[in-house]
Amino acid sequence: MAEESRLFEVEIITPDRIFYTGEGDMIEFTTASGQIGVYKNHIPLTTVLSPGIVTIHRQGEEDVIAAVHSGFAEILPEKVTLLAEIAEWPHEIDKSRAEAAMKRARDRLANRTEEIDVMRAEFALRKALVRIDIAR
Amino acid sequence: MASMRDIKRRKGSIQSTQQITKAMKLVSTVKLQKARSRAEQTNPYSSYMYQTVSSMLAKSGNIDHPYLKAGRSGAKAVVVITSNRGLAGGYNANVIKLLTDSRLPKEEVWVYAVGGKGKEALERRGYRIKEDNSHIIESPSYADAAALCARVLAAYTAGEIGEIYLAYTHFKNTVVHEPKLMKLLPVELEENDGSAAEPGVLMNYEPSEEEALDMIIPKYITSLFYGALVEAAASENGARMQAMDSATSNAEEMISDLTLKYNRARQGSITQELTEIIAGASAISG
DSSP states (O other): TTGGGGGGEEEEEEESEEEEEEEEEOOOOOEEEEEEEEOOOOOEEEEEEOOOEEEEEOTSOOOOEEEEEEEEEEEEEEEEEEEOOOOOOOOGOHHHHHHHHHHHHHHHTTHHHHHOOHHHHHHOOOOHHHHHHHHO | OOHHHHHHHHHHHHHHHHHHHHHHHHHHHHHHHHHHHEEEEHHHHHHHHHHHHHHHHHTTOOOGGGGGGOOOOOOOOEEEEOOOOOTTHHHHHHHHHHHHSSOOGGEEEEEEESSSHHHHHHHTTTOEEEEOOOOGTOOOHHHHHHHHHHHHHHHHHHTTTEEEEEEEEEEEEEOOOEEEEEEEEEEOOOOOOOOOOOOOOOOOOEOOOOHHHHHHHHHHHHHHHHHHHHHHHHHHHHHHHHHHHHHHHHHHHHHHHHHHHHHHHHHHHHHHHHHHHHHHHHHOOO
């Protein structure tokens, strides 16, 4: 019973599909202010996501991992919902494309000129790094 | 009475038109199925987004945020979603009519057109077309919606426009599509909206509430744009399917009518020929 009650609902929704629904006893993800881990009965919190890996832990089962870029999370005591603009499973990621994107973003950041949007390049770099990381 | 040849020719032309409308109906049925399943998949995201935003705004009553207050400018941006192709019954006309009948004065409206038919019709009526993004309705993607949203919001934050509206066709089900004109910014909450999440939950925001709003509102608008694009695509194909279906059955009716006329004409000519032969024979033998 005690084990059972530690579970809470997890939902990841993207514009194109319901990416994941299930239960877990702990979820980790990256927010704009750093990595956080959430257990059941967390205080209600809405927070902004930054590109990173989402890990859903559940005792006795393999962790579920996915890459999530930009969006926000709504945390309620019994439920965590991630509204992500992009979410990908590790097997969906094209590693060579991500590597090319990383190189492009690095080049752009290295040779800064007036017309380069630094924020955007940094965001692209972070996305690429997350993709490479999760695809291993 | 028209001659047999005329009737036959007309019948042939209607028959080939019918073949075209039949084929178009089949094509739009297939497209509709695809578009409908997409619209259904998009729905959870937009409705969750709507819920979150409305519960956020309901609880945080009077935050001072530019997205919640009317802009300085009187100009109103209207994103008008129609189709690029015609032959879809009243589909495009209904959206246009919604805008022309609305209380929005023509002079203050900036049209962000998505769909060539809407753009042409509004241009003829003297509306100012700010942007033409007709290609994105062909295969709506979230990235297109985000780019459009970014441009509209940039104009909003720059103070060029004071309000943002969206005109599109809501896809209720395969046969019912209703044109809708909704106001997106400044955000107005519908009163007595039961969907605004359970009261009593005190939500915390990280970083701050303002920053969270800053981030979430653009995503909210984008999700509405994307939802509208996908629904409009489904409605377009639904409308075309219906239009083509009734065109096909009208053609069927005309063909059976013409067949009857043709047979009558044929019988008439045979009778006449017989009469002439008999009259000729009796003149000889008589």
